Amino acid sequence: KYVSLREPPPPTTYTAWAQADTASSSARISLRVAGAADGFRATALQALQGVHKEAVVDFKAFEEDIRAAVIQERLVASLSAFFGALALLLAALGLYGVMSYSVARRRNEIGIRMALGAAPSKVMRLVLWNVAVVTVGGLVIGAAIAVATGRFVNTLLFGLVANDVTMVVVAAATLGAAAAVAGYLPARRAAHVDPVVALREQ
Numbered sequence: 266k267y268v269s270l271r272e273p274p275p276p277t278t279y280t281a282w283a284q285a286d287t288a289s290s291s292a293r294i295s296l297r298v299a300g301a302a303d304g305f306r307a308t309a310l311q312a313l314q315g316v317h318k319e320a321v322v323d324f325k326a327f328e329e330d331i332r333a334a335v336i337q338e339r340l341v342a343s344l345s346a347f348f349g350a351l352a353l354l355l356a357a358l359g360l361y362g363v364m365s366y367s368v369a370r371r372r373n374e375i376g377i378r379m380a381l382g383a384a385p386s387k388v389m390r391l392v393l394w395n396v397a398v399v400t401v402g403g404l405v406i407g408a409a410i411a412v413a414t415g416r417f418v419n420t421l422l423f424g425l426v427a428n429d430v431t432m433v434v435v436a437a438a439t440l441g442a443a444a445a446v447a448g449y450l451p452a453r454r455a456a457h458v459d460p461v462v463a464l465r466e467q
Contacts, residue, residue: 396448
């Protein structure tokens, strides 16, 4: 991994520096230390200057190299997370609006059900069942699209698997939780419908 993290490891041999065919004015030396690297910089600099006093040394931790190598991927991931959260919020608001409208349209039906003896808990389950049907349908379609476009996402972000089951499950659970919260409020409102008022409106 000399140019990019995505490149396959090339065949490599290690030889003594004195046996190199060509001389170079610069070199990269890797130091493995126990503990924090900051405490060893002064010691390493002193040792290197003991070999060559005019050597210019720039210390950089391996983690800094990794962060610099994936800065583009981190930017894409941050933007994706932001737009994903925005899409989740819009989806929850949309589901809440649709279910609220559905409850308002079925207000008379709900009033008749409650007048005939339907318990508020059954009315809540009725509305939540409608939310579950819409949510499961959306999750199935979304999961299929996510799996189909996984290979494209793989080219944008480093270190992802095209069909990551954990990613799909976590996304589905998050969407399901958002849908449950968005659907609970209309369901609760439907459970508190006054049958007399609802039938009088008819």
